[in-house]
Amino acid sequence: MTPSIRREPAAGHVRITLDRPGRRNALDLATVDALIAAFDEDPAAIVVLDSADPRAFCAGADLGITDEERAQVSDRLYACYRTMVERPGPVVAVVDGPAVGGGTQLASAADLRVVGPNARFRWVGPGHGLAVGAWILPSLVGRSVAFELMWTGRWLEAAEAQRIGFALAVEHEELVEQLVSLDPAAMARTKAIVNSDGLLDRLRAERENNVASWAGSVAGLR
Structure with missing residues (x-):
């Protein structure tokens, strides 16, 4: 396992920690592949996804890699989101720092988001x-708010994220304790039903759209 990701067992759950503090947990190809492997290792486990550095959750794709690798990272991230959605075990994202681009998408792909006062999110696509x-x-905050956040690229601060239902105003330890006490099979069925509304079709459409956009951008640089 690459040192940019830590996967550690905890009481009744697994903790997956982003650990690239020098890069604000920016995502290169090795980090994304490690994330997918970590989520796949025990699909039924309750997972808490967090950051080793509370000052940053994830800065999105690493700007220090080549454009070709950034295109690969973008595409592989959609495989990671799909893994998070399709795995039967719940994923809880714990965010207490900035999340941008792919970092915001990671938090969005989690089933639940718990934020600290310094959490903030930005969609910059x-x-x-x-x-x-x-x-x-749109399924998390409604169409109008979603369009406004995606098109303006403004920061969504922690208090507003809680107010509009994007994130929860709870302690993540208490939330995980509640999840651990529930029937795993029932949680898995609930998750499958909630995500049967075309979510994976929309994920695939966005992934394919961005593959085409990256192909044009990278070709234009040659």
């Missing part, structure tokens, strides 16, 4: 020629 968040944000 259209400014870079990409569709980011369209597959899931």
Whole structure:
């Protein structure tokens, strides 16, 4: 397992921790592949996804890699989101720092989001020629708010995230304790039913749209 990701067992759940503090947990290809492997290792487990550095949850794709690798990272991230959605075990994202682009998408792909006072989220796709968040944000906050967040690229601060239902105003330890006490099979069925509303079709459409956008952008640089 790459050192940019830590996967550790905890009481009744598994903790997956982003651990690239020098890069604000920015995502390169190795980190994304490690995330997918970590989520796949025990699909039924309750997972808490967090950051080793509370000052940043995830800065999105690493700007220090080549454009070709960033295109690969973008595509592989959709495989990661799909893994998070399809795995039967719940995923709880614990965010207490900025999340941008792919980092915001990781938090969105979790089943539940718990935020600290310093959490903030930003969808920056259209400014870079990409569709980011369209597959899931409307189902979390409604169409109008989703369009406004995606198109303006403004920051969604913690208090507003809680107010509009994007995140929960609870302690994540208490939330995980409640999840651990529930029937895993019933939670898995509930998750499957909730996600049967075309979510994966929208994820696939956004992924394919962005593959085409990246192909044009990278070709234009040659």
